[in-house]
Amino acid sequence: MTVSHWQTDVPRPTEDVDVLVVGAGLIGCAAAFIAHDAGHDVTLVDARDLAHGASGRNAGFMISGLDSYYHRAVERYGEAVVREMWALSKESIAFWRGIVEKAGDVPYEQCGSLLLAESEAEAAELALAAKALDTAGFSAIYHDHDPLGRGYHAAIEQPDDGAVQPVALTRALLRLSQARLVSSNPVYAIEQGQPDIVTVYAEKAIYKARYVMLCTNAYSPFLDDYFVGRILPTRAQCLVTEPLPERVMDHVGYSRYGYMYYRHTFDNRFLIGGARDLFTAEEADTSEDRLNPHVQSALDAYLKHYFTDVTAPVARRWSGIMGFSVDGLPQVGTLPGKPRVAYAVGFTGHGISLGAMTAQRGIDHLLTGANPGAIAASRLD
Numbered sequence: 001m002t003v004s005h006w007q008t009d010v011p012r013p014t015e016d017v018d019v020l021v022v023g024a025g026l027i028g029c030a031a032a033f034i035a036h037d038a039g040h041d042v043t044l045v046d047a048r049d050l051a052h053g054a055s056g057r058n059a060g061f062m063i064s065g066l067d068s069y070y071h072r073a074v075e076r077y078g079e080a081v082v083r084e085m086w087a088l089s090k091e092s093i094a095f096w097r098g099i100v101e102k103a104g105d106v107p108y109e110q111c112g113s114l115l116l117a118e119s120e121a122e123a124a125e126l127a128l129a130a131k132a133l134d135t136a137g138f139s140a141i142y143h144d145h146d147p148l149g150r151g152y153h154a155a156i157e158q159p160d161d162g163a164v165q166p167v168a169l170t171r172a173l174l175r176l177s178q179a180r181l182v183s184s185n186p187v188y189a190i191e192q193g194q195p196d197i198v199t200v201y202a203e204k205a206i207y208k209a210r211y212v213m214l215c216t217n218a219y220s221p222f223l224d225d226y227f228v229g230r231i232l233p234t235r236a237q238c239l240v241t242e243p244l245p246e247r248v249m250d251h252v253g254y255s256r257y258g259y260m261y262y263r264h265t266f267d268n269r270f271l272i273g274g275a276r277d278l279f280t281a282e283e284a285d286t287s288e289d290r291l292n293p294h295v296q297s298a299l300d301a302y303l304k305h306y307f308t309d310v311t312a313p314v315a316r317r318w319s320g321i322m323g324f325s326v327d328g329l330p331q332v333g334t335l336p337g338k339p340r341v342a343y344a345v346g347f348t349g350h351g352i353s354l355g356a357m358t359a360q361r362g363i364d365h366l367l368t369g370a371n372p373g374a375i376a377a378s379r380l381d
């Protein structure tokens with residue numbers, strides 16, 4: 001979203017704030033909570049409103065790990081990085097569980113996940129992934145057959161994984177952070193002229209902040225050119241049915257190398273998302289939040305093929321924009337020449353899996369200069 005000259009050519013207040021978080025999604029609210037816990041007063045601003053980005057549009061899976069199977073991730077990033085990332089995702093899931101317990105009103109279940117193979121080739125990949133997980137000491141159960149009896153070829157079961165209502169989780173974080181949220185307030189420029197004060201220009205106010213944390217994920221390239229080529233906006237699509245008379249699966253399911261995902265909602269609807277791999281040219285490199293009829297038809301076809309018992313009509317279809325990281329790992333750092341402006345972005349469709357501890361490392365980096373480890377964006381310089 002851009003901001004015109006006219007929208008800013010009007011009197012606006014100037015406000016002194018302690019920590020300013022830009023972006024009121026799950027990660028911005030987690031950052032607000034963590035900064036509050038460290039003794040800071042937090043102001044959150046969002047161009048739209050709480051959880052209007054990907055955080056309010058995702059599938060709510062809390063699945064351990066990255067977007068690729070463990071052994072493939074090791075080939076790409078090396079054993080040490082992958083071990084660190086898996087641990088980071090387990091810690092993130094534990095963090096969200098703590099918030100669920102504290103809040104008391106966030107629908108969540110530790111239902112476990114099934115990574116399912118749609119072909120013999122994928123089954124062989126899952127067998128290798130299970131072996132690699134076992135060697136690395138992460139718990140996973142390998143099934144050499146389809147535990148659902150639906151035509152899959154094999155599965156990895158991860159009992160610690162779960163499902164959440166993501167908007168309820170984001171709301172709970174905001175409440176617990178005691179942050180003030182200013183909605184409909186896009187930030188359009190950030191300057192750091194002094195070592196300890198950052199000037200943030202937003203439509204409703206000019207903020208003089210001691211610290212600034214950017215949690216703008218997919219939208220980051222529109223806020224600062226620095227993110228162009230580092231964060232790639234990518235669209236994803238979902239649908240839910242009307243409520244079903246009974247559950248058709250207990251776990252959250254994930255297949256075709258993660259391109260398909262499905263679960264029950266807490267009011268027993270069936271949710272299915274994905275199929276982006278069939279239409280990559282249309283779904284990649286876009287921040288246009290709209291339905292793609294080709295992808296939606298592919299979701300319908302998938303339901304008909306694998307879930308013939310889900311006969312309830314579709315109740316809602318939607319899309320959302322994910323922030324893909326150019327190398328697949330989240331990015332934490334500070335903007336060039338602006339040491340008091342940090343960011344935690346680039347979740348590659350796994351912001352619930354990886355987001356809490358990425359926000360933690362982002363806030364630690366901003367407030368204390370702590371090294372963000374494998375997710376330090378300096379690896380891309």
Ligand SMILES: Cc1cc2nc3c(=O)[nH]c(=O)nc-3n(C[C@H](O)[C@H](O)[C@H](O)COP(=O)(O)OP(=O)(O)OC[C@H]3O[C@@H](n4cnc5c(N)ncnc54)[C@H](O)[C@@H]3O)c2cc1C
Pocket residue numbers: 022023024025026027028045046047048049050051052053054055056057058059060061062063185186187188215216217218219220223235236237238273319320321322323345347348349350351352353354355
């Ligand atoms: C359909 C779909 C399914 C998904 N399923 C899963 C899943 O099951 N599990 C999982 O782990 N992940 C999933 N994801 C990914 C997950 O939703 C994201 O990784 C996560 O929500 C990112 O959170 P965020 O707070 O960083 O970004 P967002 O929620 O996108 O929040 C960014 C916020 O920044 C605001 N903003 C942007 N620019 C500005 C500006 N200039 N000024 C002020 N505010 C600004 C936006 O308005 C927005 O509210 C899915 C995503 C989609 C779209």
